[in-house]
Amino acid sequence: MTAMKWWGWGLDGVSFTHEDKPELGPFILDKLGLDVTRTTERSKRFEELDLPDPILPGQLRAALEAAVGSEHVTADAIDRVIHARGKSIRDLIRQRRGDLPRLVDVVVRPGSEEEVTAVLEAVIEHDAVLIPFGGGTSISGSLEPEPDEERPVVSVDLGRLDRVLSVDAASRTARVQAGVFGPALEEQLGAQGWTFGHFPDSFTHSTLGGWIATRSSGMQSDRYGDIADLTRAVRVVTPHGTLATRPVPSQSTGPSLREMVLGSEGRLGLITEATVHVRRVPEERQILGYLFPTFSAGLAAMAELAASEHQVSVTRVSDAPETAFSFATRKQATRLDKVQSKALQAFLTRRKGFVLDQMCLSFIGYEGSAGHVAEQRKAVGKLVGRHGGLCIGASPGALYDQKKFDTPYIRDFLLDRGCLADVSETAAPWSELADVYDKTRSAVHGAFAELGVRGYLMCHLSHSYHAGACLYFTFAFPPAPGGADMIEQYDVVKHALQQSFVDTAGTLSHHHAVGTEHAEWLAQDVSPAGVTLLSGLFDAVDPGGHLNPGKIVARAPDREEAGKPA
């Protein structure tokens, strides 16, 4: 797997462009006052970076080389830069600026669980710090060393652990190494007729271990479940030996160790392997587009769908601003497209009573046997109709399905034009979604006003459950020219979003983890006692603070005071 750009999302040579989307430039100019034809900012070149020397005592290096082989230990600048951070907007801005005061000191690439164990032993023996690295897609700050860390920091890249070890066809599970990337996992499983069915937006560049360590969720979670549901058992190298849970379907053996490892962001050890659910590649797979007259009609339909006997794989409803953005990203329309579009608009406004700028685009996915898909489509179509919505066929869904992994490139495109863009997401009970949505919109528009900027905020519902759903917000604004540093301006908006989530009935994140970005809101979400339990667990497992310290909860006060390990 090729590493991502050190300064941005995705592979070198791949980027987002407005040029094949005729309506996008005018749309952004209208909404943000931003001229996308002018590129104003560029990342520093790698050669321009001023990088700190690695803190890497010879004995530690020797121990790491003994653990994994010298060819798998590197302190090369590019490796240290790539492994120093994830891909949050804060990360991208600082990388592009060359703001890199504290990198990781060395990158090691173990090839087996035994080698992972030897690495952890070396780290503890030499009083270093260990940060596990999967694909590096974290947008929560989970990968960065603490700024004042004086101990050597070892990034453990799990990328060599990339194999499906076995498939248990009768139990529909697979033993999989944690470092495998999404595409390689699907390819290995697909060769045997299976699928994992976990497709987060980061799919192309993220790994199984990373998904588990951050409680990831994929677009088909309505059918397949979140990573927490898909992960049947884990193997984790800890300071107390390898934690190995059994791949049993359910068990009553005290507090769930599996559910402690899920979301642990490296604080309990290194995930080396998991046994996960797999399913037969479905006979048929469809994602259909729908239109609803309003966002609240769309939410009501999704709530009813979740309560129904129908079975779907994807549920997604964009609000009106996101719907407008989606339409603005269409490629050059043919004459026929235009005629059809006009006919649809006429039908919607004259016959269905839609007000076009309140209209909301929705996707609902279906999987299974052809008969099952046909039956579910029909039943869901009726349900949608009861909420004033209508089906607009398979092509918008197919397009969404193809393009869903390209979205993260847009942030780099906008940064090149001096514009900030980012995402924040939450989950809440069905009864509270409208309140979370309304108050969060107010809070973000309040933040735009406070900054004196023209900003755009859009949102979609995705991931429906029995008791609620996820709301996923995207915002963009060109920072006020003469105002504070753009990171500070970003923080004003990000803070407004996160604070609104916990002030209403939301959670600080549905599937983006805590890291350092969201740690500030943890006590407000899970209560102060919850934070005490988590830090108690981390300190008990890792009293020396060697395992990704400072993530999820800040370092224990005694270490903070001492500034150094005991």
Add this chain to the structure above:
Amino acid sequence: MTAMKWWGWGLDGVSFTHEDKPELGPFILDKLGLDVTRTTERSKRFEELDLPDPILPGQLRAALEAAVGSEHVTADAIDRVIHARGKSIRDLIRQRRGDLPRLVDVVVRPGSEEEVTAVLEAVIEHDAVLIPFGGGTSISGSLEPEPDEERPVVSVDLGRLDRVLSVDAASRTARVQAGVFGPALEEQLGAQGWTFGHFPDSFTHSTLGGWIATRSSGMQSDRYGDIADLTRAVRVVTPHGTLATRPVPSQSTGPSLREMVLGSEGRLGLITEATVHVRRVPEERQILGYLFPTFSAGLAAMAELAASEHQVSVTRVSDAPETAFSFATRKQATRLDKVQSKALQAFLTRRKGFVLDQMCLSFIGYEGSAGHVAEQRKAVGKLVGRHGGLCIGASPGALYDQKKFDTPYIRDFLLDRGCLADVSETAAPWSELADVYDKTRSAVHGAFAELGVRGYLMCHLSHSYHAGACLYFTFAFPPAPGGADMIEQYDVVKHALQQSFVDTAGTLSHHHAVGTEHAEWLAQDVSPAGVTLLSGLFDAVDPGGHLNPGKIVARAPDREEAGKPA
């Protein structure tokens, strides 16, 4: 809620009898050599018990009375005896014998979360021990003070916290106090048209808090999920304040605190409230009986059903010995029953090729709209047919549904006749179920042989999941007359079962928890590192060892050595 018998299961005056089941006496005589018409053993009478004085310093008592009111603090003998233990077979035997060297010292009944907090504070301040008590149905030893405990032991009976506080109809959740018993919960929800849908065998006498603290599973788990799935959020009074998680459908906020509380058996604090899933009472609810030619045919059918698109609420297949037992517990048959039964037998043997003593009884449940139920029944009927099975209609299922909560009374009936009977259950991947079943049967029959007893062992599959299912074993034997004490003989068989579970691909328990009964196998199940994580968590939350010490994992070695709190 009336307390259960101090010496047995269920309410005074309710018991199991063979008298209305003409085939049962002969069956038991044939299988175990036991004459059920002769009652040979009786529990001691309460007046005969020799009870230790309570360890209850005046200051502690005063603090507890200040916390909950003096009318809710009692050191009466009957309360202390009832709250001293659960209902494991070991508990029943010792209670009947009057083997009661260490009772709880005082029982308190808080009426609010504030009172629970005050009780916990008093316990910590006065260096006592606190054991939460729901319905007292534990069969894993989760409720008993450690035998050498020298500190005062406070049993906190949550029975006054018995209300459904609110229902969120849109989110299909309810806020419920933890002390509510199964029937009261269903009654309060049912009055508003809702059901919780959690029906463990202990349902009549167990509480929501107890279900959560032990990771309970109900007979309709195929549709409703286990208690872990049904519990959306928890409130828990801990030494660090009240842990309150949010009732969001899914979240990415580090290791799951909710999943730490599930199964915690009082070691992290006292569960006072939960937000749980509720569903509309279904239009139709059916449990149909089926017959399979062999147990393996039944297992294969359930595995295929779990992999299918069909939706069922209950899956259960008895092996041939359990099927024979079920038929032996039938009440007096009418002449018509007998004619029908003969016709069915003739059909099965001549037309379907069944060998009657290998035949297996199965139940599959359906819920939902009438159309949905009809559709699912039809599709599942075809699936069953492909495995050589056939439907025998609704009456066996209806009978099972009515009688399912009576089963625990049988142990007392047999103890009255000097015969031991108990249950042990596990879960395993689909691919391993046959191996777990075969090896466990061998191990148990080996144990019977070792003891020189005539024993009976039977099993059913229940609770199907994507990746596996639960196997539930029941055994009975009259202990060898001149052999070791009956508890020691019991331990030989129990040990064979549990060791077989962990030696094969099973777990030490699917839904009966760890307590003290299963703690011996915990490291073999979740790995030694897993036990270290759990004890690290418990010690971090409760460094003084005040919260139900010794359960799940034994006391920390330093406390063990010291024998007393620091």
